[in-house]
Amino acid sequence: MSSGENVLSPEYKKALENLLFQLADDDFLISFRGSEWLGLAPHIEEDVASSSISQDTMGHAAMFYTLLEDLGAGKADDLAHLREAQDRRNSVLAERVNGEGYYMETPKYDWAYAVVRNFFYTQAKKVKMDSLRQSNYKPLAETAVKVNMELYYHLLHWKTWFIQLLNSTDEAKRRMNEAIELVMKDFGDVFSYGDEKTAIEQSGLIAGEDQLKEGWKSNMALPFECVAMKVPDIPEASAKNGRNGDHTEELASALTTLSEVYRLDPAAAW
Amino acid sequence: MSNLAMKSEEEMLEQFIERIEAGDKIEADDWMPEEYRIALIKLISMHGISEIMGALPEKEWVPKAPTLHRKLAIMAKVQDEMGHGQLLLRVAEDLLKPYGKTRSDIMQDLFNGDLKFHNVFHMDTKSWGDAGLIGWLVDGAAIITQTNMLGSSYGPYARALQRICAEEVFHAQHGEAIIMALAEGTEEQRTMVQEAINHWWESLLMFFGPASKETTGSSKQDITIKYKIRKKTNEQLRQDFFTKYIPRILSLGLKLPDPTMHYDEEKQMWIYQQPDWSEFKKIIKNQGPRSQARLNLRRTSYENNAWVRDALAATTN
Ligand SMILES: [Fe+2]
Numbered sequence: 001m002s003s004g005e006n007v008l009s010p011e012y013k014k015a016l017e018n019l020l021f022q023l024a025d026d027d028f029l030i031s032f033r034g035s036e037w038l039g040l041a042p043h044i045e046e047d048v049a050s051s052s053i054s055q056d057t058m059g060h061a062a063m064f065y066t067l068l069e070d071l072g073a074g075k076a077d078d079l080a081h082l083r084e085a086q087d088r089r090n091s092v093l094a095e096r097v098n099g100e101g102y103y104m105e106t107p108k109y110d111w112a113y114a115v116v117r118n119f120f121y122t123q124a125k126k127v128k129m130d131s132l133r134q135s136n137y138k139p140l141a142e143t144a145v146k147v148n149m150e151l152y153y154h155l156l157h158w159k160t161w162f163i164q165l166l167n168s169t170d171e172a173k174r175r176m177n178e179a180i181e182l183v184m185k186d187f188g189d190v191f192s193y194g195d196e197k198t199a200i201e202q203s204g205l206i207a208g209e210d211q212l213k214e215g216w217k218s219n220m221a222l223p224f225e226c227v228a229m230k231v232p233d234i235p236e237a238s239a240k241n242g243r244n245g246d247h248t249e250e251l252a253s254a255l256t257t258l259s260e261v262y263r264l265d266p267a268a269a270w
Numbered sequence: 271m272s273n274l275a276m277k278s279e280e281e282m283l284e285q286f287i288e289r290i291e292a293g294d295k296i297e298a299d300d301w302m303p304e305e306y307r308i309a310l311i312k313l314i315s316m317h318g319i320s321e322i323m324g325a326l327p328e329k330e331w332v333p334k335a336p337t338l339h340r341k342l343a344i345m346a347k348v349q350d351e352m353g354h355g356q357l358l359l360r361v362a363e364d365l366l367k368p369y370g371k372t373r374s375d376i377m378q379d380l381f382n383g384d385l386k387f388h389n390v391f392h393m394d395t396k397s398w399g400d401a402g403l404i405g406w407l408v409d410g411a412a413i414i415t416q417t418n419m420l421g422s423s424y425g426p427y428a429r430a431l432q433r434i435c436a437e438e439v440f441h442a443q444h445g446e447a448i449i450m451a452l453a454e455g456t457e458e459q460r461t462m463v464q465e466a467i468n469h470w471w472e473s474l475l476m477f478f479g480p481a482s483k484e485t486t487g488s489s490k491q492d493i494t495i496k497y498k499i500r501k502k503t504n505e506q507l508r509q510d511f512f513t514k515y516i517p518r519i520l521s522l523g524l525k526l527p528d529p530t531m532h533y534d535e536e537k538q539m540w541i542y543q544q545p546d547w548s549e550f551k552k553i554i555k556n557q558g559p560r561s562q563a564r565l566n567l568r569r570t571s572y573e574n575n576a577w578v579r580d581a582l583a584a585t586t587n
Pocket residue numbers: 321350351354434438
């Protein structure tokens with residue numbers, strides 16, 4: 001089924017929308033977590049580099065929300081700002097806080113967690129985009145090509161940090177290992193399609209969960225070899241599966257911040 | 271011997287002044303009088319650190335920006351500001367070399383209060399209107415002061431400013447777009463802009479600094495003009511700002527917070543109520559509404575990331 005045919009079957013459209021919500025919400029939330037780091041990165045050069053990545057990522061979220069708008073799912077801004085936590089389809093990993101504290105006060109964020117989360121997430125996103133380039137929904141395939149161009153640099157950036165910190169001081173290694181453990185605990189739903197698994201896997205939109213997981217693992221082999229470690233196992237999707245709308249409290253408070261101004265008057269021009 | 275050295279120092283100073291009078295650019299490795307170097311270090315490290323501290327009030331509004339489009343625009347802007355900070359600190363670092371000082375000394379000076387940052391960035395932000403106003407008028411004011419130094423006798427600073435000013439123009443347009451949307455919007459949105467103007471008015475007047483050192487007891491404008499680092503005085507810049515922005519503020523149907531403000535045709539200048547300059551002195555001594563909170567934020571993150579800097583140092587050595 002291609003976009004050339006104007007009529008999409010209801011099942012296909014449902015699977016497509018669900019997948020797009022997963023992609024859009026993932027990037028929307030992880031970009032938000034990145035922007036909370038603004039001004040607080042380990043050095044100024046890194047602040048410039050990582051805020052550029054967060055900005056690209058918000059741009060990707062906007063592209064996916066726009067694809068949803070084109071499908072008649074609603075206005076992109078409404079989809080990004082007005083949907084409640086239980087309607088969100090992002091992975092739990094993307095919504096997690098950066099560490100202790102609120103970004104407006106004096107947070108104590110953990111750079112090791114930032115590096116590991118972003119690296120693992122970006123590699124997962126890369127595997128998905130590579131698959132989506134062959135998607136039978138053409139607008140999505142075209143978007144994946146655009147996203148991929150920027151993703152190359154994001155991945156290189158986080159991979160460099162990952163290898164550098166794990167090959168450094170004992171403290172850095174300890175912190176990075178703790179971060180890996182923390183990130184992997186939430187990694188179960190990153191490649192999950194949730195209850196839509198069968199529909200999405202049969203749609204021809206994107207590869208199946210298992211194939212993506214294999215792609216992630218084989219891409220991770222080399223960087224892990226560089227730091228003399230084994231690629232961790234991806235856990236099964238846990239009871240809290242973000243793809244089904246199961247989320248932590250951390251998502252609800254993130255959404256309150258993200259939509260604070262828009263919610264004052266969603267009908268107004270901002 | 272000391273006599274000879276003194277003599278040549280004098281000659282060098284003479285030559286130096288001749289060079290800058292002729293419009294020649296001074297480069298980082300050229301000889302320069304101590305007074306010039308110190309004035310540049312103060313000016314450029316303050317400018318650089320202000321760009322970085324200035325990212326903090328706007329950062330508060332990055333996640334809250336109302337739409338996807340505005341989120342992207344404000345993210346790009348704050349990233350630019352950090353980039354300006356980076357560019358300027360590198361210029362300052364080169365000037366600091368003879369003293370054996372580095373960027374970590376600049377940071378320490380900030381934390382212990384020896385290095386000031388711009389008065390506007392000590393203020394609190396209350397609404398999305400403030401985020402728009404910062405872009406429109408604070409960046410607008412920055413364009414005016416920075417354009418004044420584009421011809422700076424110090425080459426590395428002049429070149430950095432060229433790039434910065436080009437980006438500042440986009441920032442001011444970004445801010446103006448936010449303000450126009452609000453000013454043409456709902457009652458609530460219009461109130462938001464008016465409150466933002468009221469809230470920032472005094473800070474904007476203070477932005478250009480006191481008219482003379484009689485106002486606050488000290489002013490660096492005389493040295494910087496003498497060495498051709500800048501052209502116009504603080505008051506001339508403030509007047510330029512009024513001339514550019516007062517008509518725009520009025521055309522959006524907004525009220526000036528100073529009801530006595532008017533243009534005196536005879537004197538050819540804007541007449542306005544002075545801000546509270548004792549308040550200005552307090553603010554730049556880090557006693558403004560958000561001074562301590564923002565310093566604390568930077569200090570905490572600096573300490574919090576110490577292990578990362580250690581780790582990087584260990585791998586590059
Ligand atoms: Fe700037």
